[in-house]
Structure formats: C-alpha cells, structure tokens
Amino acid sequence: MLRFILQRLLLLPLLLFVFSVVVFLLVQAPPGDFLTSYLATLASSGSSVDQAQVDALTKQFGLDQPFHVQYIRWMEGLGRGDLGLSLEYQRPNMELIGERLLLTVLLALFAFVFTWVIAIPAGIYSATHQNSILDYVFTLLNYIGVATPNFMLALILMWVAFSSFGVSVTGLFSREYEQAPWSLARFIDLLQHIWLPMIILGIAGTARLMRVMRANLLDELNKPYVVAARARGLSEWRLVLKYPVRLAINPLVSTIGWYLPQLFSGSLIVATVMNLPNIGPMLLRALVQQDMYLAGSILLIYCFLTIIGTLISDILLAWLDPRIRMENA
Amino acid sequence: MNHATPLLSVHNLQVQFFMDEGIVQAVDGVSFDVFPRQVFGIVGESGCGKSVTMKAILQILEPPGRIVKGEILLNRNGSTIDLAKLNPNGKEMRDIRGAQIALIPQEPMSSFSPVHTVGDQIIEAIRLHQPVHARAARQIALEMFRDVGIPMPEQRLDEYAWQLSGGLRQRAMIAMALSCHPRLLIADEPTTAIDVTTQAQILRLLRKLQEEHHTAIIFITHDLGVIAQMADYVQVMYLGLVMEEGPVDAIFHAPKHPYTQALLRSIPSVHSTPRVNLPTISGSIPHPFNRPSGCPFHPRCPQFIAGKCDKHIPPLRSVGGVQAAACVLYHDVEVPR
Structure with missing residues (x-):
C-alpha cells in the first residue's frame, strides 16, 4: 500500500508538467492576447491609448516573445512558488x-x-x-x-x-x-x-x-x-x-x-x-479578458487538486475495504 | 421418542408470495413435529418450499412472502409459544432467533460480511443473547472455533471470510450457530456449496456436535444420500406439499409414494447395472403460477389414474404403520358428485 502511494506521488511532477503545457496551450489558444482585448474594451468605452504605450506594455509582459519563452518564464515563476502577476488587476495572482x-x-x-x-x-x-x-x-x-x-x-x-x-x-x-x-x-x-x-x-x-x-x-x-x-x-x-x-x-x-x-x-x-x-x-x-497567467494558475491548481483527490479516493477505498487493502499488501 | 413433547410443532403452515403476477402458494399446509435430539430431514427438489418453511419458522421471510395460516409452536421450558403470531421484528422473536433456533445457511461463502472479520460477527451473535463483555465473548468464540476443529483459532477469528477455505467457512458458520447453545438448529443445505470430501467431514462434525450439545436439527437438503446419513425422520416435499414422511429406514427401504420411489430410483448405486441410463423423473417441476390440479405430482407420475389424481389433493395418511403418504394408491378418495 505504501509503495503504491509512493509510486503515485513520484508520478505527480510528470503529470503536472503535462497538464501545465496543456493548460498553457489552451489559455493561449484564442486569437489575440490580453492587450488586444484590453484595447478593445477601452475603444468601446470611447477612450484610446497611443501606440507607444501599447508597445511598452507588450514588452513589459513579454507578450511579443514566442510561445515557449513565455511558457518557460511562467514555469520559472512557478518553480519559485510565484504564480505570476495578473495582467488585468496588476496584482500577484496568489493574492487574488x-x-x-x-x-x-x-x-x-x-x-x-x-x-x-x-x-x-x-x-x-x-x-x-x-x-x-x-x-x-x-x-x-x-x-x-x-x-x-x-x-x-x-x-x-x-x-x-x-x-x-x-x-x-x-x-x-x-x-x-x-x-x-x-x-x-x-x-x-x-x-x-x-x-x-x-x-x-x-x-x-x-x-x-x-x-x-x-x-x-x-x-x-x-x-x-x-x-x-x-x-x-x-x-x-x-x-x-x-x-x-x-x-x-x-x-x-x-x-x-x-x-x-x-x-x-x-x-x-x-x-x-x-x-x-x-x-x-x-x-x-x-x-x-485573456488574463492568461491568472487563468493558467487557477486551472493548474485545479489539475493538481484533481490528482491529489484521486489519490485520496484510492487510499480511502483501500482503508474501507479489506478486500482491496489486503490485495495490495 | 414419540411419547416425548415435541420441541417444535408446525401445524398446517401456509406461506404465500404475493407477486404482481398473482399469488404463489409456496408452502401449502405442512405439519410436522421435531422432538428433542432428533434430526428431522426435509428433502425435495429446488422450489418445493423447503427453504421457505425454514424461513417461516425463523420469521425471516422476505416480502412479498407471508405466513397466511398455521401455527409454529415452540416448546420453551414447558410452555408453548406460537412463533407465527409474533411480530417478525419484535424483541421476543429476535430473542428466539439465534438463541433458541439457530441457522446454518446454505452459502457459507457469502453468509459472512466481506468487510467484517469472522470474529466480529460471531462475537456479535454471542453478545446479542448472552450478557457478557467483549473479551468474554471472544473467549467463547475461541472455544467454539476449537470445538468445530478450526486450526489456529486465535488467528482465524481476526480474518475475513474470504480468507478462509470453504470448509473452514462452514465450520465457522456452525461455530456461530452453536455459540448460543440453541435447542434447535436449522441446517439449510449446509453442504451443497462445498466439495465432497469436506462435505463428509462437515456432516460428521454436525453429527458429533449434535450429540454433544443435545441439539435437535432440521436438516434441509435435496441430496438423498446426505439425508440417509444424517436424519432420523424424513419428510418428502413437492410443490409446497408433503408427499410422504416416516422414519429414515422406512422411507429408504420401503418408499410408498410414487414420487419418493422415483427419486430413489434416480440415485446411482453400486449395485446397478453398468452402462445403463439412470432412470429419471419425466417432465419438469411445474411453474408456480401453473400448478396442476389435484395431486401436484400427477403430470409426472408413472402411476397416474385419470379422473382421480387430477381431481383431488390426497391428504397425508398413515400407510403401513410407521410412515404416511399422500397418494390415492393407498387410500382412495371419494370423487364428489
């Protein structure tokens, strides 16, 4: 039983890596990015932003970088336990x-x-x-x-x-x-x-x-x-x-x-x-709003909890039913 | 033995199942007496009502089954009590189940809960009927396990039923049934689910324990060989009716009812001619909703008398002194005008 739990825990980082790629791909999938939807919102309310400002923002968030670079930047943050900054709220995602x-x-x-x-x-x-x-x-x-x-x-x-x-x-x-x-x-x-x-x-x-x-x-x-x-x-x-x-x-x-x-x-x-x-x-x-780091963080936590939840279910079942418990022993 | 007071006497027991399709008469007026220390055998094909009779005695019939008529008199310290009148879930009936009358069920395989240890369930039975603490109950359970010949009883008590072999499981069941010293044991095909060698051991064990504990047994089976080995007195049932009854020797050596005769003919014997097909009973058991009129066995009976057998249900009457049969061959019924 203990071996079974350990095996599952060792598999966890691999699963999380796969999920993080899928989540990032999905969040990125819609055309445009946060700034295009942000500008569209501004334009519909009558105000406008000049091009220099847009370029500065694009650079700041790294939105001009290719996909894999953006992904790696996100991952680096996650590695340090930092879920990144929300583009919309301009506050750390962790806080939100x-x-x-x-x-x-x-x-x-x-x-x-x-x-x-x-x-x-x-x-x-x-x-x-x-x-x-x-x-x-x-x-x-x-x-x-x-x-x-x-x-x-x-x-x-x-x-x-x-x-x-x-x-x-x-x-x-x-x-x-x-x-x-x-x-x-x-x-x-x-x-x-x-x-x-x-x-x-x-x-x-x-x-x-x-x-x-x-x-x-x-x-x-x-x-x-x-x-x-x-x-x-x-x-x-x-x-x-x-x-x-x-x-x-x-x-x-x-x-x-x-x-x-x-x-x-x-x-x-x-x-x-x-x-x-x-x-x-x-x-x-x-x-x-294509606030991709916030959406990505929430989805990734969701995936993590799903994996842990499934593991807990398996442990509960083994704990409750001696037929399963003894089979694994 | 017949002069003693019966331990249990069943009078004209009728059990019906109220189904959407109609009423099934599962037990149709069965009567018998079981005396102290007697092994009373009930034999018949599947669906003849033998297991239903057992459940009726214990008052554990499942809906839609119900006792519609009859008495089940249990003699308790000189006074008799009619079980058929008790509330099946009432305290009085529950105090009798397990303590006065215990059951050895048909399938030792699934008669223990798979998620509770065997000991848990036996100790539960002991504590239900005896005012003892858990530790004392465990000691009683251990002793019972030793009595029924379970090796390493201490360890087995904490195991689950599916960890035990078929024979051990049935021994554990017998230990549970005897743990409260019942005066009557109902064994419902206790050996059908286990292999022949183990079967012989279990039967010997039951016989031995029955003598030691002075228990009476109602032994229900479809296996005539087992009945011959175990029972003192036998009742042969067919479609809820008693066809014939008598002491075991009389039934086996001088069967009177054509049904009993046919049953005995279909047993393989060492004396029979080799390479000859065993005689079988022609036809099959009628559907419960399609009971034949008159004697229920008449469509399959080799000695069927048209106009008699299909008109009347012959009553069970004494034939040749010790045994009784329900057949027109022995006592003619008058055809009403």
Missing part, C-alpha cells in the same frame, strides 16, 4: 486567489455536507422501503433534481425571491458586510445568505447520490450475509446500518476525494449568475 479561497471552500463544504446529510438517509429509506409512497416521492424529486440545470434553478429562485418577497438573494453578504473585516456579525450574515447557493449547488449532487445509494443498497439487501445476520437475532435497523449500508456506501465514500477540486473551483456558472464572490467568476473573467 487567496482572497476568494476561504469563501469558495466554505460554500463548497456547505454544499457537500448538505448533499451527504440529505442523500444518504433518504437513499437508505428509499431502498429499505422500496416502492413505498415516500420512495416514489424521492424518485420523482430525484429526476427533477438531476434534470434541472443548476444555473436555471438559481435564476428561478432568484426571480421568485425578488418578485414575491422583494429581496435580492445574490451574493454571500449584505451590502454593509461585503467589505467588512471578519467578525461574528459578518459570519452570521454569511450564514443567512449561504443556504440558497448551498441548496442550488447541492441539489443535483444530492439527487444523483441518493439514486446511487438506493441502487447500491438494494443490491446488498438480499445478500445471504443479511439473512444470516437476521437469523442470529439482530434488530432490523442495526443490521441494515452495520452490514448492507456499510457495503453500499464504500464506493461512495471513496469518491469523496473527487470533491477536492470542486472545493476550489466554485461552480462557475451558478456563481456568476448569483454574483458569488468565489473563484468561479474570477476564472471566467480571466478567461474572457
């Missing part, structure tokens, strides 16, 4: 990402907890009460949950909230707390706002997880080891929780590692629609 990281992670954690707290008990109920009325209700809700795009749900809920209650439910803070330093009052204000994005972000995942939990558990419920446990006089709910649920949930728990990149990404479209101050909208803006 750092500012939004806490809220991004908080929101994702809330959505994650919501998903599991609702989906697992409901899935267990559905499987143990198969074809009951509540099972059918859950099934119907599941289909709706999976089939509705979450940005759509966000728009509908925002419209309902605004048209019937006259409140705006965008953002994560009331206006007075938006720029305020952290305090208990600000945290309470956050809690008052975070539940709606939490539900919107969590609903599709909840529906999917509930379906998988139900299906997995139904597969396990008629296994001979359940009959044997029942025959030795175990009470029904203790039996269900100890044996079939444990086996049904194993493959699901092992997917927890995959939430790691999601914690960081901050659901791009929903966050943009709801004007949430997390990393999602920042990535979108960086891509549109």
Whole structure:
C-alpha cells in the first residue's frame, strides 16, 4: 500500500508538467492576447491609448516573445512558488486567489455536507422501503433534481425571491458586510445568505447520490450475509446500518476525494449568475479578458487538486475495504 | 421418542408470495413435529418450499412472502409459544432467533460480511443473547472455533471470510450457530456449496456436535444420500406439499409414494447395472403460477389414474404403520358428485 502511494506521488511532477503545457496551450489558444482585448474594451468605452504605450506594455509582459519563452518564464515563476502577476488587476495572482479561497471552500463544504446529510438517509429509506409512497416521492424529486440545470434553478429562485418577497438573494453578504473585516456579525450574515447557493449547488449532487445509494443498497439487501445476520437475532435497523449500508456506501465514500477540486473551483456558472464572490467568476473573467497567467494558475491548481483527490479516493477505498487493502499488501 | 413433547410443532403452515403476477402458494399446509435430539430431514427438489418453511419458522421471510395460516409452536421450558403470531421484528422473536433456533445457511461463502472479520460477527451473535463483555465473548468464540476443529483459532477469528477455505467457512458458520447453545438448529443445505470430501467431514462434525450439545436439527437438503446419513425422520416435499414422511429406514427401504420411489430410483448405486441410463423423473417441476390440479405430482407420475389424481389433493395418511403418504394408491378418495 505504501509503495503504491509512493509510486503515485513520484508520478505527480510528470503529470503536472503535462497538464501545465496543456493548460498553457489552451489559455493561449484564442486569437489575440490580453492587450488586444484590453484595447478593445477601452475603444468601446470611447477612450484610446497611443501606440507607444501599447508597445511598452507588450514588452513589459513579454507578450511579443514566442510561445515557449513565455511558457518557460511562467514555469520559472512557478518553480519559485510565484504564480505570476495578473495582467488585468496588476496584482500577484496568489493574492487574488487567496482572497476568494476561504469563501469558495466554505460554500463548497456547505454544499457537500448538505448533499451527504440529505442523500444518504433518504437513499437508505428509499431502498429499505422500496416502492413505498415516500420512495416514489424521492424518485420523482430525484429526476427533477438531476434534470434541472443548476444555473436555471438559481435564476428561478432568484426571480421568485425578488418578485414575491422583494429581496435580492445574490451574493454571500449584505451590502454593509461585503467589505467588512471578519467578525461574528459578518459570519452570521454569511450564514443567512449561504443556504440558497448551498441548496442550488447541492441539489443535483444530492439527487444523483441518493439514486446511487438506493441502487447500491438494494443490491446488498438480499445478500445471504443479511439473512444470516437476521437469523442470529439482530434488530432490523442495526443490521441494515452495520452490514448492507456499510457495503453500499464504500464506493461512495471513496469518491469523496473527487470533491477536492470542486472545493476550489466554485461552480462557475451558478456563481456568476448569483454574483458569488468565489473563484468561479474570477476564472471566467480571466478567461474572457485573456488574463492568461491568472487563468493558467487557477486551472493548474485545479489539475493538481484533481490528482491529489484521486489519490485520496484510492487510499480511502483501500482503508474501507479489506478486500482491496489486503490485495495490495 | 414419540411419547416425548415435541420441541417444535408446525401445524398446517401456509406461506404465500404475493407477486404482481398473482399469488404463489409456496408452502401449502405442512405439519410436522421435531422432538428433542432428533434430526428431522426435509428433502425435495429446488422450489418445493423447503427453504421457505425454514424461513417461516425463523420469521425471516422476505416480502412479498407471508405466513397466511398455521401455527409454529415452540416448546420453551414447558410452555408453548406460537412463533407465527409474533411480530417478525419484535424483541421476543429476535430473542428466539439465534438463541433458541439457530441457522446454518446454505452459502457459507457469502453468509459472512466481506468487510467484517469472522470474529466480529460471531462475537456479535454471542453478545446479542448472552450478557457478557467483549473479551468474554471472544473467549467463547475461541472455544467454539476449537470445538468445530478450526486450526489456529486465535488467528482465524481476526480474518475475513474470504480468507478462509470453504470448509473452514462452514465450520465457522456452525461455530456461530452453536455459540448460543440453541435447542434447535436449522441446517439449510449446509453442504451443497462445498466439495465432497469436506462435505463428509462437515456432516460428521454436525453429527458429533449434535450429540454433544443435545441439539435437535432440521436438516434441509435435496441430496438423498446426505439425508440417509444424517436424519432420523424424513419428510418428502413437492410443490409446497408433503408427499410422504416416516422414519429414515422406512422411507429408504420401503418408499410408498410414487414420487419418493422415483427419486430413489434416480440415485446411482453400486449395485446397478453398468452402462445403463439412470432412470429419471419425466417432465419438469411445474411453474408456480401453473400448478396442476389435484395431486401436484400427477403430470409426472408413472402411476397416474385419470379422473382421480387430477381431481383431488390426497391428504397425508398413515400407510403401513410407521410412515404416511399422500397418494390415492393407498387410500382412495371419494370423487364428489
């Protein structure tokens, strides 16, 4: 097992190198660069910049250099732990990402907890009460949950909230707390706002997880080891929780590692629609503005977390299931 | 032995499965008594209702199966209790399962959870019915493992079922079943999933333990050879009905019902003529939704009497003293006008 983890860790730099090239290629792929889109924005607002200024900026950012030189410059910075400077904000990317990281992670954690707290008990109920009325209700809700795009749900809920209650439910803070330093009052204000994005972000995942939990558990419920446990006089709910649920949930728990990149990404479209101050909208803006070092940094961190998350999933699975653990030993 | 009080008496047990396609009569009025220290064999082809009978006794029938009629009387310290009337998930029934009546299941392979150690599950069974702490329960489990002849019991207890061989797994199952000293053991085809040599060892072990612990056993199997070796008294089932019953010697040496006779003819014997096909029972078991009228065996019966066998279900009646058969050949039923 230890050898397996070490092997995977040794592979990490190679994978990151491949990903960094791909990410850089993709970010560079659209025609033009940051300055062309910057000038276009300026021109549309009526102001103009003279050619000398443009040339100076081009030189400063190295935008006139060939692709590989730009890539190497970026890599050199990364090697020193420097994610580079954002072209648009003229500030270090590290700072920009750092500012939004806490809220991004908080929101994702809330959505994650919501998903599991609702989906697992409901899935267990559905499987143990198969074809009951509540099972059918859950099934119907599941289909709706999976089939509705979450940005759509966000728009509908925002419209309902605004048209019937006259409140705006965008953002994560009331206006007075938006720029305020952290305090208990600000945290309470956050809690008052975070539940709606939490539900919107969590609903599709909840529906999917509930379906998988139900299906997995139904597969396990008629296994001979359940009959044997029942025959030795175990009470029904203790039996269900100890044996079939444990086996049904194993493959699901092992997917927890995959939430790691999601914690960081901050659901791009929903966050943009709801004007949430997390990393999602920042990535979108960086891509549109061709702020290539900022976009590249976010994407690269995302790749890194995906690799680590997969590794965590594998370790979790081995830890939970002795059949896998012992096979590797 | 027949003068003693039966440990378990089943009266007119009927189990039905309520399916979307209709009702399946899985057990249709089965009655029997099991006496202390007796090995009671139930034999029949797959689908005859023998496993369903076992599940009904333990009240672990899965929906859509349900006991619709009958009594399952368990004698407990002189008083009798009707298991069929108890709530299947109630405390009273759960205290009987595992403690008074224990099960040795069919598939030792999958009857242990693959992610819990064997010891974990046996200790759980012990602690459910005996007021002991974890450490004491482990000692009991260890002793049981030694009793059933598992080598290196200390180590085996902490292993997973899939790390044990088929024979060891079944021994572990037997250890678990006996760990709470049940008075009745239900062995549901305990040897079908293991190879013949191991099978013989397991049967010998069961016999030995049964004598040591004074347990009664209901032994369910489709294997007549195993029944001959194990049982004192045998009941032959077909499509949820009892065809014939009697002491093991009578059933094997003087079978009365054509079905029992046909079953015994189809066993290979060292005395039979070589290079001759074994006789088989013609036809196959009818579909549960398409039960034949009258005696369920009549479409396959070599001694079928038209107008009689297909009209009436003959009741089980005494034939030749010790055994009973349900067949018109021995007691004519009157055709109603």
